Amino acid sequence: MARYLLKQLFNMAITLFAVTFIVFVLNELTPGDVVRKLLGPYASADQVEKVTREMGLDRPVMVRYAEYMANAARGDFGQSIVFRRPVSEVLWDRLGNTLLLAGVCFAIIVPFSVLLGVLAGMRERGWIDRSVSVFSSVCASIPEFAMGVFLLAIFVVQLGWLPGTSPLRDDTGWPIWTQLVLPAAVVVLYDAGYLIAMIRTSMVEVMRQPFIRTAVLKGMSFRRVVVKHALRNALIAPFTVILLQINYLVAGLVVVEMVFAYPGFGRMMLEAALAKDIAIVEAGTLVAVSVTMLTQVVGDLGYRALDPRISI
Amino acid sequence: MSDVLRMENVGIDYANRRTRMRIVDDVSLSIGPGEALGLVGESGCGKSTLALAALSYLPRGMRVSSGRVLFDGRDLATLDDAALRSLRGNRVAMVYQDPMSSLNPVVTIGRQLVEVPMLHGERSAAAARDRAIAMLAEVRLPDPERMMSRYPHELSGGQQQRVVIAMALMAEPALLILDEPTTGLDVTIEAAILDLVRELRRKFGTAILFISHNLGTVARICDRIGVLYAGRLVETGDIRAVFGAPAHPYTRGLLAALPRLEAGRGGARLTPVAGTLTAADRARVGCAFSPRCSHALPAACDAGPVPMLPADAEPGHVARCARLEAVRDSRPATPAAEATRGRDEDSPVLLDVRDLSMVYAIGGGLSGGPRAELRALSDVSLAADAGRTLAVVGESGSGKSTLAKLLSGLVTASEGQALFAGADLAALPVDERPADLKRRLQMVFQNPDSTLNPSHSIEHAVVRPLRLLRGLGRAQAKEAAARLLERVRLPADMLRRMPHQLSGGQxxxxxxxxxxxxxxxxxxxxxPTSALDVSVQAAIVNLLAELQDASGIALLLISHDLALVRHMADRVAVLYLGRIVEYGPADLVFAPPWHPYTKALLAAAPRPDPDAPEPEVILGGVMPSPLDPPKGCVFASRCPRRIGPVCDTTPPPVRHPAPGLTVACHLEIADLPS
Known part of the structure; x- marks a missing residue:
């Protein structure tokens, strides 16, 4: 166990270094000068050169990378060009917003899809199965932006129940929680559609196993068989996929954030990338990779807890 | 006293949107308290369906469409869900084939056991737990207390089946249904499980419905037997009456098709049951077996339903045959061809295996974990002669498959040689073997379903090796394919078929x-035949022998079925934990068995004879791990004739009790046969 954690920590460090280095070098290689961007098209060549030297950008890549990592370790990710603030401020701000949305979504998605997936899979081709399958494939096949626009049309334009944008500010006249409803609904419906299908398939597979027959022929009621013998087995296979959703929820919500003008992490990364704001992209990558690696470790541990056949 | 289970003219249909099929037709049987009834038949005969009908748990699409299934005198069809639940697991319990998948992998053994009494009225969890521990001891599992907290995957196959049996007996049911409980287990473990079932039956007086394709295992457990064919009961009666004087041509066919341990090599052929069961036969109103029966008379057999008729003076011995007298007066069919080839003369050695060892390195490197060596084979020496059959026998884990993998070039040996056709097979992986060497050495695998590409026609499958190995042109290869099919007794029009259109035997x-x-x-x-039914096995075995006689090939037979080995082999190597413990001419190896392990294997093999003596030695324990093989004799930890510490510390000497026979044992030659 301790051995495993140590190994994972080591892997994590290696991966973090590799990824940040690749991003660092890639940014270095892409055309377009950061300083030129910063100073605007009318700055003179002298000015550009001066600022370049002041920012230390004339030094070798390796030196700057080492310096960057040293600063990052102290929580200093440099200055954002786009936001004109320290990166760390922007980053924690946006990350906080995203974690709020992601947390709400995750807390709904998991129980919702487990419930529907299990109900659908316990009796293959029964009426629950058919209805849930239609629901889940409809949800999973409508793109997020389409679903967003669709819900906007109903709840904002037609009914006027909810705000059309979610900037998470209370000066808009809408309480913060109402601003979360629509973005969360889009994410939940889209993502749960996919998860339900996964869990249903796994449940169907488990219900065909001979040990389910053993349980029934012990004299157990169907409900008990499902809860006591099928449920845990049916969650083993989808478990890793469920955890993968955390990565998606943290770094992949860019479409939803754009539709609802939500000040989240994904949008920040997109804006920074478009504007060649290297400092933000670097830091954001670091965060995204850390989240991925952490969920992987949590996934392994949870996997072991679910399935005694796995040893790590 | 009334019957525990009674089936009256039961018919079971399967229907889906497209087809409708009769799975079971007009089956009547009864099991009294404490009685043991065996149901035998080949795949698709409806035996497992009948077992599930006794629990009112038929698969989707199947239903009892005629007749009644009575349990404790109550018609199962009239019971509601709650009443059924109070029967299942309580009054009637089931033991299944493949214990691994019958146990929930993520729930401890203890919880799975305790569930049973808790479902059936036990209030106290502590009492249920005590009962579970007592039951685990009853099925002779070591350390029952600790067993409670273990998971199924931590146990061996034999131990898992003991757990399933313990679970079934938790509520002391009136009827225990065993559906192929030992299929897939090693012969020694099978013997131990059967022994346990017999003992528990004596102790608890449980009635038993025992379902098997193996006539030998049924003979060891049951008082009465029913033979199923195409969903119909064709013969039933006291087991001695049926085995001693089989009345129905199908029962006779099944018994004649079995290779026997007692028979010896002799070159005799087995008697297969001609033909195959078709869907059209299933639907026949008259006798379903008549298209395959040599006694069939259309007027008598196909006119209408054939009733169960008394087979002989024995009470209760009845058979569903319209020509009982004619069958009784006929002599049992004798094998058509007798081999005339002398087996004593010398024939050239084709394959010479010398001191072959296979060691797998485990762990270490990037994957982590402690470095270890797994000795799959140690110093194996044997030889296969032209025109002869060399059999390799042993339990799973004995190294049989490793030997086959080595010879076929899937792995290369760590040490030793395997000389064949001027090459050393042990050092030549298959992709480095010249085409001619590949041509000379061919394999036949256990499961014909998975070795034929389902999307290629039979022609494609047969033509390909002809072109690749013999370099024939397209037209020549097609002609040769037709001739080959003729040699294996398949009609030439099979060439155009796809694998799924063929039966397993085909x-x-x-x-x-x-x-x-x-x-x-x-x-x-x-x-080569363990995935096949008995009647089909006989035909394949005969075919192999014919092909061998005609072409003079050396056959290396890997098998766990000792009766089959006894029937086919000229020479036998007995493997245990990667080492040869006994090797020599088949007649000497089998009679008398010299090595204690050979003896135990032979004793464990089920015989289709209700009067066969109970095995004197039943091998307990498990094979040691090849990661940590014993220093002395590998068999010492399970040997019933262990002498003393010398067995654990010193590798046994190789003794030669008879010419050509080697036995690795510390016992003196004079003491070896017991």
């Missing part, structure tokens, strides 16, 4: 045709 014939396509000198057959 597919295995195609596999044989493929193996013989390149005119090989050595054929390695790895459990």
């Amino acid at each position: 597919r295995q014939r195609v596999a044989l045709a493929r193996a013989f396509a390149g005119d090989p000198q050595l054929v390695i057959a790895d459990e």
Whole structure:
């Protein structure tokens, strides 16, 4: 166990270094000068050169990378060009917003899809199965932006129940929680559609196993068989996929954030990338990779807890 | 006292949107308290369906469409869900084939056991737990207390089946249904499980419905037997009456098709049951077996339903045959062809295996974990002669498959040689072998379903090796394919069929045709018939012998079935934990068995004879891990004739009790046969 954690920590460090280095070098290689961007098209060549030297950008890549990592370790990710603030401020701000949305979504998605997936899979081709399958494939096949626009049309334009944008500010006249409803609904419906299908398939597979027959022929009621013998087995296979959703929820919500003008992490990364704001992209990558690696470790541990056949 | 289970003219239908099929037709049977009834028949005969009908748990699409199933005198069809639940697990319990998948992998053994009494009225969890521990001890599992907290995957196959049996007996049911409980287990473990069932039956007085395709295991457990064919009961009666004087032609066919341990090599052929069961036969109003029966008379057999008729003076011995007298007066069919080839003369050695060892390195490196060595084979020496059959026998984990893998070039040996056709097979992986060497050595595998590509026609499968190995042109290869099919007794129009249109036996014939396509000198057959029914096995075994007689190939037979080995082999190597413990001519190895392990294997093999003596030695324990093999004799930890510490510390000497026979044992030659 301790051995495993140590190994994972080591892997994590290696991966973090590799990824940040690749991003660092890639940014270095892409055309377009950061300083030129910063100073605007009318700055003179002298000015550009001066600022370049002041920012230390004339030094070798390796030196700057080492310096960057040293600063990052102290929580200093440099200055954002786009936001004109320290990166760390922007980053924690946006990350906080995203974690709020992601947390709400995750807390709904998991129980919702487990419930529907299990109900659908316990009796293959029964009426629950058919209805849930239609629901889940409809949800999973409508793109997020389409679903967003669709819900906007109903709840904002037609009914006027909810705000059309979610900037998470209370000066808009809408309480913060109402601003979360629509973005969360889009994410939940889209993502749960996919998860339900996964869990249903796994449940169907488990219900065909001979040990389910053993349980029934012990004299157990169907409900008990499902809860006591099928449920845990049916969650083993989808478990890793469920955890993968955390990565998606943290770094992949860019479409939803754009539709609802939500000040989240994904949008920040997109804006920074478009504007060649290297400092933000670097830091954001670091965060995204850390989240991925952490969920992987949590996934392994949870996997072991679910399935005694796995040893790590 | 009334019957525990009674079936009255039960018919079971399967229907879906497209088809409708009769799975079971007009089956009547009864099991009294404490009685043991065996149901035998080949795959698709409806025996497992009947077992599930006794629990009112038929698969989706099936239903009891006629007749009644009565349990404790109550018609199961009239019971509601709650009443059924109070029967299942409580009054009637089931033990299944493949215990691993019958146990929930993520729930401890203890919880799975305790569930049973808790479902059936036990209030106190502590009492249920005590009962579970007592039951685990009853099925002779070591350390029952600790067993409670373990998970199924931590146990061996034999131990898992003991757990399933313990679970079934938790509520002391009136009826225990065992559905192929030992299929897939090693012969020694099978013997131990059967012994346990007998003992528990004596102790608890439980009635038993025992379902098996293996006549030998049924003979060891049951008082009465029912033979099923195409969903119909064709013969039933006291087990001695049925085995002693089988009345129905199908029962006779089944018994004649079995290779016998007592028979010896002799060159005699087995008697297969001719033909195959078709869907049209199933639907026949008259006798379903008549298209395959040599006694059939259309007027008598196909006119209408054939009733169960008394077979002889024995009460209760009845058979569903319209020509009982004619069958009784006929002599049992005798094998058509007797081999005339002398087996005593010398024949050239084709494959010479010398001191072959296979060690796998485990762990270490990037994957982590402690470095270890797994000795799969140690110093194996044997020889296969032209025109002869060398059999390799042993339990799973004995190294049989490793040997086949080595010879076929899937792995290369760590040490030693395997000389064949001027090459050393042990050092030549298959992709480095010249085409001619591949042609000379061919394989036949256990499962014909998975060795034929389902999307290629039979022609494609047979023509390919002809072109690749013999370098024939397209037209020539097609002609040769037709001739090959003729050699394996398949009609030429099979060439155009797809694998799924063939029966298991036909597919295995195609596999044989493929193996013989390149005119090989050595054929390695790895459990060639264990996926087949008895009646089909006989035909494949005969075919193999015929092909061998005609072509003079050396056959290396890998099998766990000792009766089959006894029937086919000229020479036998007994493997245990990667080492040869006994090796020599089949007649000497089998009679008398010299090595204690050979003796235990032989004793464990089920015999289709209700009067066969109970095995004197039943091997307990498990094979030691090949990661940590014993320093002395590998068999010492389970040996019933262990002498003393010398067995644990010193590798046994190789003794020669008879010419050509080697036995690795510390016992003196004079003491070896016991």
